[in-house]
Ligand SMILES: Cc1ncc(COP(=O)(O)O)c(C=O)c1O
């Protein structure tokens with residue numbers, strides 16, 4: 455099938471079930487930056503895994519149904535969406551667990567250096583884990599905004615998101631990676647707010663290591679497994695801290711000592727959550743025949759329609775320039791939680807982040823231009839009644 459290079463906003467809406475609004479209709483669902491909507495194919499894949507595989511094949515499914523190979527097979531599918539050639543991505547565990555492993559592995563790639571440089575506004579799990587990893591490795595944690603990062607000869611690791619989880623600002627990964635590499639540091643990128651909503655070209659950018667979640671714009675479902683990327687040049691030296699048996703070169707040899715599997719397979723830890731993985735497998739079909747540059751253009755068009763329909767004076771914290779914007783737009787309001795609940799009563803699902811932000815996520819596969827304008831109209835009505 456030819457690839458759809460200029461998809462319209464809402465191009466795959468018929469392939470999704472949308473959460474209900476209070477009146478029973480489909481909600482205007484702008485929370486895909488937190489939990490993507492459910493693709494029919496994810497449900498079908500899950501039901502088939504339960505009814506035909508688990509129930510009827512049982513333990514033989516690890517080979518007969520291809521379960522054992524699924525973390526790397528899905529890794530390649532996700533890898534294609536983040537510019538990773540096959541063999542560099544594995545799926546499994548949570549973003550937090552993957553990040554912990556990669557931050558430590560990154561520090562071990564630069565044993566003579568002393569600084570872990572991280573985004574001051576990073577998502578909490580990234581900040582908490584950087585703090586813990588610094589304690590465990592003896593690195594000194596320094597935090598600053600990604601655009602102000604100035605790694606030097608003592609910087610071991612630079613940890614950054616592709617897009618700020620609060621403001622929706624897109625960071626300039628190319629410049630960050632270049633600066634880090636000039637200083638000899640290793641880059642660990644968190645793509646949670648980028649994967650599936652914009653093209654990311656990990657190989658071309660030269661990113662060393664990356665993680666991301668699959669339950670936002672990839673629509674893998676609540677608790678869908680995360681992914682981890684390791685550039686090929688690090689494969690044979692990567693020394694992960696979580697030496698679980700499924701990352702062993704010969705897991706069924708049940709040997710005394712841990713020997714890493716070749717390549718990215720060494721990042722596998724325990725038994726993969728197969729039902730979640732197979733739901734994700736179904737969900738990824740949405741991206742099979744579509745060009746991510748087109749998905750990005752459609753998402754930006756949705757954001758533009760929303761921004762244009764907002765009343766003058768609305769406090770938008772997301773940069774308006776396309777190249778500096780991710781997949782969501784954040785608006786500062788007086789009572790974000792109250793406003794979020796009021797929008798939900800009006801059939802518009804968004805989320806609130808402390809202290810005062812409302813986030814509107816523009817997942818182009820199922821959000822339409824009408825949705826974007828409706829959300830702006832409902833927000834305007836609430837802002838008006840609150841003023
Ligand atoms: C940037 C970022 N990293 C990580 C996470 C979450 O990590 P986990 O999948 O472990 O809950 C999120 C959101 O939940 C996020 O926005």
Ligand SMILES: Nc1c(O)cccc1C(=O)C[C@H](N)C(=O)O
Nearest residue numbers: 487488489577619620646677807
């Ligand atoms: N991962 C989440 C969860 O398990 C429950 C509720 C929300 C989330 C989120 O996705 C938070 C999200 N990463 C954020 O950007 O705030």
